[in-house]
Amino acid sequence: MRKDDAMLKVDGLRKVYRSGSREVEALRDLTFTVEAGELVCLVGPSGCGKTTLLRCVAGLLEPTGGEVFVDGGPVAGPPPGMAVVFQEYGRSLFPWMSVRDNVELPLRRKKMPRSRRRELVAEALASVGLDGTESAYPWQLSGGMQQRVAIARAVAYEPTILLMDEPFAAVDAQTRADLEDLVRSLWRRLGVTILFVTHDIDEAVYLGQRVLMLSASPTVVQDELTVDLPAERDQLHTRADPRFTAQRAHVYAQIQAAKARTGTASGAAGELSSADR
Amino acid sequence: MRKDDAMLKVDGLRKVYRSGSREVEALRDLTFTVEAGELVCLVGPSGCGKTTLLRCVAGLLEPTGGEVFVDGGPVAGPPPGMAVVFQEYGRSLFPWMSVRDNVELPLRRKKMPRSRRRELVAEALASVGLDGTESAYPWQLSGGMQQRVAIARAVAYEPTILLMDEPFAAVDAQTRADLEDLVRSLWRRLGVTILFVTHDIDEAVYLGQRVLMLSASPTVVQDELTVDLPAERDQLHTRADPRFTAQRAHVYAQIQAAKARTGTASGAAGELSSADR
Amino acid sequence: MTAPDAAAPRTFRGGRALLGLSGLAGLLVLVEVLPRTGLVSADYLPPTSRILAALADEAATGPFWVAVGDTLTAWAAGLAIAVAAGVAVGILIGAVPVLRAVTASTVEFLRPIPSVALIPLAVLLYGSDLGSSLLLVVYAAFWQVLVQVLYGVADVDPVADETARSFRLGAFARVRHVLWPTALPYVFTGVRLAAAVALVLAVTAEMIIGAPGLGAVIAVAQTSNAIPTMYALIVVTGLLGVTINIGARAAERHFLSWHQSVRGEIPA
Amino acid sequence: MIKRLLLVLGLPVVLFATWYAASANSENFYAPPLRQIMVAFADTWTPERLRTDVLPSLARLGAGYLLAAVLGIALGVAIGMNPRLRAAFEPVLEFFRAIPPPVLVPVIMLFAGIGNGMKVIVIVTGCVWPVLLNTVEGVRAIDGVLSDTTRAYGVTGAARLRYLVLPSASPQIFAGLRQALSIAIILMVISEMFAASNGLGFTIVQFQRSFAIPEMWSGIILLGLLGFLLAELFRLGERYTLAWYHGLRDAQRRS
Amino acid sequence: GSSDDGDTPAAGGITQVKVGVIPIVDVAPIYLGQQKGFFKTRNIELTMESGQGGAAIVPGVVSGQFQFGFSNMTSLMIAQTKNVPVKVVANGVASTGEAGKDFGAVAVRKDSPITKAADLAGKKIAVNTLKNIGDTTVRESVRKAGGDPSGINFVEMPLPNMPAAVENGQVDAAWVVEPWLSVVTAAGGRAVAWNFVDAAPNLTVAGYFASTKLIADDPDLVKRFTEGVNESLAYADAHPDEVRAVLATYTKIDPKVIASLTLPKWPTEINKPSVQTLADLGAKDGIFGSATPDLSKILP
């Protein structure tokens, strides 16, 4: 699309789920690019295919059509240096491992001394406000705490590309604000490329350099907004900025439009078709 | 606390989780009442014990101290006519049943003709924007769609008391607004007693007649706010109402205060203590 | 709950059958080659070709098919009883913790008692009728199902269980809609285990007690030193096992289409 | 503690008492009074007998069981993770699974001789199946999200096996190991029916053949006791290894 | 169960009788007699139940599931010492009494250094059942040949495995009966001791038995059965070709082997002194424990 040294390039991506006689076209035709070191937010109605897109980018799901390139090469399996925070945070934690081991697991592959690993783990847990829970099992934690463990795992991994699927859905407003700032500081410090799915339009505008808006299904990129806010952001001032308000209103209107077009008031159920029953 | 015909009375509730050498005091001392037909929202920092409280009220968890009364009687098991929307919506749907069967299952116990049951199921699914997915399995749906199935199940059940644990965490802003209105209309139409856990302060104020604010742990009721808004609410006008803004600011300040008191910036990890390791 | 039947899975299923056949063919070739290279004497392990010739001879006779029928009757009846009893008892014991605690020691005491040790008892009660075979088959297969069901029932997701409880589903509805589907994958493994054990015991009982069936024919072949025939009969037993498994797998694909183990393998 | 003892012993005591009463006047040669069996038990299973007959049996049992466990899990993981491998091997495995040990033993003797090796192999060929089948099914049932998580973070190879596959399948693997335990005891007896000159199974079969019926029953009781003891040991091991699993399930049920 | 189907005379006064047998050469006469109608004429309709040895047959007879059974004498004597309520009603099979021409022998492989019975001392010998007729008579063979039987290491092994075990050297020698004796010799193996012949002249090896209850309750049936068996035994002894023919009906022995295998003797009389000798041998080897069998209680 733009430059050629894009970190992530999605080209004509199409995904159809087939199981038995049921066929769902989750993604129709997606094309966009994310530069190295960019922070892009992705919004779109529930069920429009955001998770599907992320899983295709992560190399966990084979697209039906089109291609995904990460760092120049086509994606066949999960690219190295990638971290993912799954929407199903509870199920993405290993119930047989303590919180510490869960966060530490991906680090084991990285050649680093044990002490450094421990340090990274402790730092990451502290940064999500979970110090003291190291030896607990995930299922002994509350929903929001589990989600923060999953975030800590991604943070400790120090990835070069980070995919997050509604990572703050289960935490309270204050924690959410803190985590937003954590993600931004991480991004600025390490120069990570981030693709961030959220339902919160404020969050998308506050966090991102760009916001991609997906249509309801059949899903295409409906609109794209380059966020016109200073790189230095903070909860108090940025959110009070009139430009912020204007841009979130724009995104909101776009999403409304997307929904209106599919007919059903509040769902993305239109894409569900039954081939032969 | 107030009248004696309370639908729900929580009296000195205390819950300590014990497992091995780990001991967590999730709830220290909770006392409050919910009148029949009231809609009460519950907010509090992540990990403060909201889910624990809901599970005690639902009779699914034995309190360590204190008592819960529903409709005058002490709670021993799940009281009749109650529906719960669990925070772990994904795991609360049965993967071996189609969406339709999942929603229909609790209705089977109610004596009603099959056709009426089907009707209720179809209505409930339509009201959450999921018509067309009846024959899909839950794991074929997106996260937000799964959560809406869980909501539809509770709605179709036509309960007299409804407990909801962050029921809109996984849906987009527009759908969320629609679902909020659905809950309010349900409540007004059927006179259900609702206890609603949320992290979204706007949502708590928009939905509730009262908002209960829990402290970070050791958890007590930190504050309580009677929402001073007309019974007729709608997304556009209510949220623009200056009283609305004032009240959400109040709740926000209270929660900030709660967090500040526990020291850690963004967590509720303080309650985690290790008895002997 | 329809089995996947789109075009893609079908070709894979065809490929699966081919792969399975090639595995069996490999075994046949191995058994043909082993005696021919002299690694083992062909007198004691005849090559495939001679076994198959003996099999063809046997298959041409009427009594052979009667014996196969007898064995399958004992197998099917025994398995049905064992599975029904194992599932019923397993769910009962598994769902009621007190019962589980009370019966655990007795179950562990009874399980390791070999069916062969019960042969005199079986003969005492039923002579060499179907009854003796059934007794031994049921005794051995029952435990297989029971243990699987117990582990399966313990595997219920707490959130799913709480959901059912919060809607006050009755005991029966919870068993039917929550316990049973959760335990089903375990039950399937149990049934597959029990199916083979039942076949093994049916044949063994026939061999030792002389109840009519394949086992009795094998015993005659053994005591007559008719080695190719004996191997031919063993092959028949093995093939019965393979057939039974094909059936079990088909049933599994149908009834567990929702389960991770099945859906995980359908290319999305 | 006392409660647990009561739970463990309650039903067996009741059953034995019933048996005792019901058989007190038994005239049946093959179902002698329990009193007689108990006398025979004390006379038969002397420490000397335990050393010469039970110990060798236990050694063979242990060797066979461990071998079957290792083999079953290794093969099961390989087959469970690879659908094509499973398609190729399943029919052959099912073929062998259906062959009765009494038929298989003579064939095994052709290759393995008549020593302890043969008996261990017989035990392995019998009790590898529940472990294998359960491992295959357990591995197939690994949660998709967990599996995706390891893939996304590049946890592959041995680490994936150690941190994802084995723990995740372990509840079902334990179901298989539990099954295999009692089957191992049964096959110990069967293997000792052929070409043995000592061992628990040999002794029981010898009693049966020489019409020493009370002694035979006492041997069967000993087998049961052995099974019970091993199951208790097993339970301890399982409690330890699957602590997370039982914790996960108990925490929400009973706390 | 069908515990007393057999006792009740069926229509036309015919008695249904089940006999527990092992499908080997030894029981050829009863199959032949059945074919010839020797039992029909005595209003007995025979059904043969082929079990694999005493584990199934004796309990079957004791419980009345079978009316009669076939067993070797040593097993029956062991049963008697344990007071199993059974008693012999007819002779079963006997040794030919001729060394070199009996139906059972101790065989070794072609190149074995063992050439005579005395050489078996201290060797590993396979028998189909330990502590039974095989090991006691083999010990007697060695004893008579001047060897020391105490060091012999008997191992138990199914008969079908013995030819291979001898050839592979898994055992030094094996006590085999027909048809395996023919199989071993055909493969070049040699017989080095004729244990039945060495134990006693014209040894009675096995017999047909019934439960004492049946003998007391239905002496007439027992008498008819005994007569039928005796007629069959005599006929079989006199018509070896017909015996070989009937073998092809209930066994799957290779026709070439059937034609050449050594048949045992089927006298109608039980050789009581030889049974006494068996009892003495068994007692010497301690297979009866502390008891001694009482022949009067077991033989007719």
Ligand SMILES: Nc1ncnc2c1ncn2[C@@H]1O[C@H](COP(=O)(O)OP(=O)(O)OP(=O)(O)O)[C@@H](O)[C@H]1O
């Ligand atoms: N395994 C599957 N089999 C069949 N259909 C599926 C599967 N997974 C997802 N879908 C369908 O694909 C569509 C997109 O799903 P996806 O999970 O990508 O949505 P999403 O944008 O992440 O939604 P949400 O915001 O609710 O999480 C949905 O209609 C869903 O029903």
Ligand SMILES: Nc1ncnc2c1ncn2[C@@H]1O[C@H](COP(=O)(O)OP(=O)(O)OP(=O)(O)O)[C@@H](O)[C@H]1O
């Ligand atoms: N099964 C358990 N065993 C031990 N501790 C537990 C268990 N379940 C919850 N806890 C602890 O109890 C506390 C309260 O948990 P709870 O789930 O009630 O919080 P919550 O208010 O619902 O949080 P969130 O908003 O994040 O969902 C937490 O500190 C958690 O670690």
Ligand SMILES: [Mg+2]
């Ligand atoms: Mg999603």
Ligand SMILES: [Mg+2]
């Ligand atoms: Mg919660």
